[in-house]
Every structure is written in structure tokens, then in C-alpha cells.
Amino acid sequence: MVQGLAFDEITVDDISFLYPSVKVSVLRLDKISPVVSGNKWFKLRFYLDEAIKLKKKGIVTFGGPWSNHIVATAAICNMLGLKSFGIIRGEEPRILSLTLQQAKQDKMQLHFISRTDYRSQKIPEAISIDDYLPVPEGGYGPPGVAGASTILDYCATDFTHCICAVGTGTMLAGIIDRISPMQTAIGVCVLKNSGELAEKVKSLSGDNKNNWQIIDDFAFGGYAKHNEVLLRFMNKFYRDTNIPSDFVYTGKLFYAISELIKQNYFPSGSKLLVIHSGGLQGNRSLEAGTLIF
Numbered sequence: 554m555v556q557g558l559a560f561d562e563i564t565v566d567d568i569s570f571l572y573p574s575v576k577v578s579v580l581r582l583d584k585i586s587p588v589v590s591g592n593k594w595f596k597l598r599f600y601l602d603e604a605i606k607l608k609k610k611g612i613v614t615f616g617g618p619w620s621n622h623i624v625a626t627a628a629i630c631n632m633l634g635l636k637s638f639g640i641i642r643g644e645e646p647r648i649l650s651l652t653l654q655q656a657k658q659d660k661m662q663l664h665f666i667s668r669t670d671y672r673s674q675k676i677p678e679a680i681s682i683d684d685y686l687p688v689p690e691g692g693y694g695p696p697g698v699a700g701a702s703t704i705l706d707y708c709a710t711d712f713t714h715c716i717c718a719v720g721t722g723t724m725l726a727g728i729i730d731r732i733s734p735m736q737t738a739i740g741v742c743v744l745k746n747s748g749e750l751a752e753k754v755k756s757l758s759g760d761n762k763n764n765w766q767i768i769d770d771f772a773f774g775g776y777a778k779h780n781e782v783l784l785r786f787m788n789k790f791y792r793d794t795n796i797p798s799d800f801v802y803t804g805k806l807f808y809a810i811s812e813l814i815k816q817n818y819f820p821s822g823s824k825l826l827v828i829h830s831g832g833l834q835g836n837r838s839l840e841a842g843t844l845i846f
């Protein structure tokens with residue numbers, strides 16, 4: 554295991570007292586580390602093994618200015634003595650976001666590219682892929698999926714439904730790979746366009762599976778979009794459960810679960826496992842005082 558990450562802090566919190574008809578457990582991956590939070594180490598772990606095996610100097614990867622993936626990659630590479638290169642979407646700002654400041658502190662070299670160039674995920678010529686192993690945005694790809702499927706090593710697996718937030722779909726594909734045909738995986742999409750996402754998850758997890766679903770009614774208008782309803786819910790959820798969430802992923806996830814339970818989406822007696830995938834550092838982009846945690 555990696556020094557600096559607290560896998561023994563991971564708990565499974567029972568929050569069934571909020572919901573009369575179903576059992577709800579939360580796998581607290583947010584407790585691993587405030588920086589390498591939640592699912593990011595899991596999605597990176599086999600890429601890291603590969604970089605070390607191939608004797609690369611480090612990793613090159615992609616993300617936006619508030620990316621959980623960027624800040625996690627920087628921190629974990631630093632812990633392992635690897636270098637890291639972050640290709641960041643958009644113009645270099647006068648003042649770096651707190652996320653990028655943190656990545657820089659963890660010795661990540663930042664390289665800003667235009668949104669158009671970013672879309673093609675091309676690695677600038679200045680960065681030699683002989684030296685750096687390229688990792689797609691969010692750890693997307695088979696090694697990311699294989700790593701994400703090991704998330705379920707950290708809890709009991711006698712659930713009927715496993716539910717997680719979906720960005721690139723890598724984590725969801727890992728969960729789908731790992732569960733039995735009697736169990737259902739549900740992804741709560743946090744992006745506006747969930748159409749191509751289902752195709753991506755299908756290609757990552759195999760065409761032959763149909764015990765999963767992506768729910769796209771709870772994106773709150775798109776990636777990182779939020780409103781008063783969501784923020785108020787997150788504060789109330791924290792007051793009720795002592796579980797902090799982030800407004801990009803897990804806030805929408807817990808909101809969706811509360812609504813779905815209200816709508817009797819899950820048969821009574823269902824046992825839900827919710828993956829708290831971390832991401833709390835992203836809340837620093839909100840105005841101070843917005844959240845009570």
C-alpha cells in the first residue's frame with residue numbers, strides 16, 4: 554500500500570435511519586486522504602504500477618482547473634517518487650485555482666492548452682512519452698476500470714444495488730465488472746450529456762451486461778453546475794448524517810438517492826451501497842461559508 558494514504562480509515566456508515574423502507578450504507582472513500590480522495594487512487598493504481606514497471610519518470614495526464622484527478626495524480630506521484638505533468642484545460646490564469654496551487658506544491662508541472670486542443674487530448678511535443686506514461690482524463694480506460702473494481706474490496710458486498718456518481722464512467726464500469734448478475738449498478742450522471750456516456754460504459758464493461766443503469770435526472774444542469782436546492786440539501790445531509798459531500802459529484806449522488814427512495818424506485822427491503830467517491834477539495838471553489846462543513 555501507499556504511505557500517506559489512510560486505507561484503514563475507510564468506514565461503511567449506515568444511514569438507514571433516514572430512509573424507512575431500505576437499508577443504505579455509505580462506503581467512505583473520502584476518508585483515504587483529503588487530496589488523493591475517493592476513487593482517484595483506485596483508478597490510478599494500475600497506471601502507476603505500469604509506469605514503475607516500464608521505468609518511466611512519471612505520468613502525464615489531463616484535467617480542468619478544479620480537477621480532483623489532477624490534484625490526486627500530483628500528490629500520489631509525489632508520494633511514490635514519480636514526476637507528474639498536468640495538461641490543464643484553458644488559458645493560464647493570473648491566479649491559479651487552489652487545486653492547481655496544491656498540484657504545483659506536489660511538484661506537478663502544469664501546461665495550459667486551449668479548450669480546442671484539450672478536446673483532442675493531444676500531448677504537447679515538449680513532453681516525451683518515452684519518459685511519461687500518458688493517462689487519459691479521469692483515468693478513463695481498462696486499467697482505470699480494473700483499479701476501480703477493487704473499490705469493493707473495502708466493504709461487504711451483500712448489497713442489492715451499488716450506486717455511484719458518474720463523470721467519465723470508469724468507476725461505474727469497474728463496479729459493473731465486479732458485481733454479480735443478481736445485483737444492480739446505478740450511476741448518477743453529473744454531466745449534461747449522458748447519451749454517449751452509456752456507450753462508453755458499455756465499451757468499458759462489456760456488451761453482455763444489462764444489470765446497470767445511468768440516471769440522468771440529477772445533473773442540476775451540467776458538470777459543476779449547482780443551485781440553492783443542491784447546496785441546502787448538502788448542508789442538511791451533513792447535519793443529519795455527519796457526512797460531507799461535494800457539489801460536483803457526491804452532493805448530486807446523495808440528492809438523487811434521497812429522491813429515488815422517496816419515489817419508491819427501490820423495492821422495499823433493498824440494500825443499497827453508496828460509494829462516497831470523495832472530491833471534497835472541489836468545494837473550495839465555492840464562496841466561503843456556503844457550506845457548513
Ligand SMILES: *Cc1c(COP(=O)(O)O)cnc(C)c1O
Pocket residue numbers: 591592596621622691718719720721722723724725799802803830831832833
Ligand atoms: C472523478 C470523480 C468521480 C467520477 O468518476 P468517473 O470514474 O470519472 O466516472 C466521481 N466522484 C468524485 C468525487 C470524483 O472525484
